[in-house]
Amino acid sequence: MIIGVPKEIKNNENRVAMTPAGVAELKHNGHTVYVQHTAGEGSGFSDDEYIAAGAQILPTIEAVYDIAEMIVKVKEPIEPEYKLIKKDQVVFTYFHFASDRKLTEAMIASRGVCIAYETVRLADHSLPLLVPMSEVAGRMSIQEGARFLEKPQGGKGILLGGVPGVPPAKVLVLGAGVVGRNAALMAVGLGADVTIADISLPTLRHVAETMPRVKTLYSSRHNIESQLPDVDLVVGSVLIPGAKAPKLITRDMLKLMRPGSVIVDVAIDQGGCFETSRPTTHSEPIYVVDGVVHYAVANIPGAVPRTSTLALTNATLPYAIRLANKGWRQACREDAALAQGVNMVDGKVTFPAVAEAWGLEYTKLEL
Secondary structure, three states: OEEEEOOOOOOOOOOOOOOHHHHHHHHHOOOEEEEEOOOOHHHOOOHHHHHHHOOEEEOOHHHHHHHOOEEEOOOOOOHHHHOOOOOOOEEEEOOOHHHOHHHHHHHHHHOOEEEEHHHOOOOOOOOOOOHHHHHHHHHHHHHHHHHHOOHHHOOOOOOOOOEOOEOOOEEEEEOOOHHHHHHHHHHHHOOOEEEEEEOOHHHHHHHHHHOOOOEEEEOOHHHHHHHOOOOOEEEEOOOOOOOOOOOOEOHHHHOOOOOOOEEEEHHHHHOOOEOOOOOEOOOOOEEEEOOEEEEOEOOHHHHOHHHHHHHHHHHHHHHHHHHHHHHHHHHHHHOHHHHOOEEEEOOEEOOHHHHHHHOOOEOOOOO
16 A cells, blocks of 8 residues: 655644654555655654655655555644545544534545544543543643743742642642543642542542542532632543533633633543633643633644654554555454544545534445
8 A cells, every 4th residue: 555644734733643663564564655755853753764764755745645545644634635635545643523614524525534543442442542642631731731820821820739838739630531640640740739520430439549649529510610719720631532522611610710720621622621712722822711821732742742753653553554454444344443433434424423513414334
């Protein structure tokens, strides 16, 4: 198979979908890999390293899309890429269709095969291609939240971990999945007073057993409201795979928080879990509503591209090899988890939550 690796063009997105080591593995399996010039530069990989691994370098993004049977990316295609995707071309990347109608319509029109990292789902309901970036985003959420609590950044002027004789910041994490647990781990490690909320009692029990310094709270509107007047940093990390995130903090609830408090919406890729959230970028990461600092960068792991690229490709490469070796249909016939990643084929929506999000017709995937 001919595989293309374009350079990411989303704002401040420095990750790349394949490392030179990944190229070498695909070459070993008999495939041809084209990489766009400087695609790996932001993650610390030079064109020469890709060439040494067996890739061929192409000068433009158009050339990569034009020649490839399968495109492997990190982030969803953005508007300049829409017209480059061809009928029956496989695009393997994060899509997050439920938060972007324009992208959804563009991919339907392309009639390509859209396989979304975020909906590949194992029998135990875990999301193997979402986990690595969720780990990074969860940890980064605390790092960024702590930064924006600083007074020059618009925050309250509170040190997350406090110092002897001065209490630490209070952190509320909404959702105890991979993002939430990693956020709590980082926050408590820095010395913060951490509470994590979830609707799953077994999950809360697991947190209590593995992170005894973290307080647990059953997630309800009443319980969240009771926390907001005293909390300094809120991390939103709820997820319904492939669907829009629920709004856990409304505009009215926001008024309960004190000026200079910070909220970090890690769920912004799926529409955000705060009513006042809107996507931001690494170049302009924050805005303020009712005195509360909002951080809603849609590609948080892009700030640490070296770590993120290595973590992501460790997870995605085995699936990319299967898709290349067997073709997407046969690979999905043999792997039910991978089949759940197929969101669109030939202009038809084949993932129920995406169809539901935009009122579109759902077509059962035929393999």
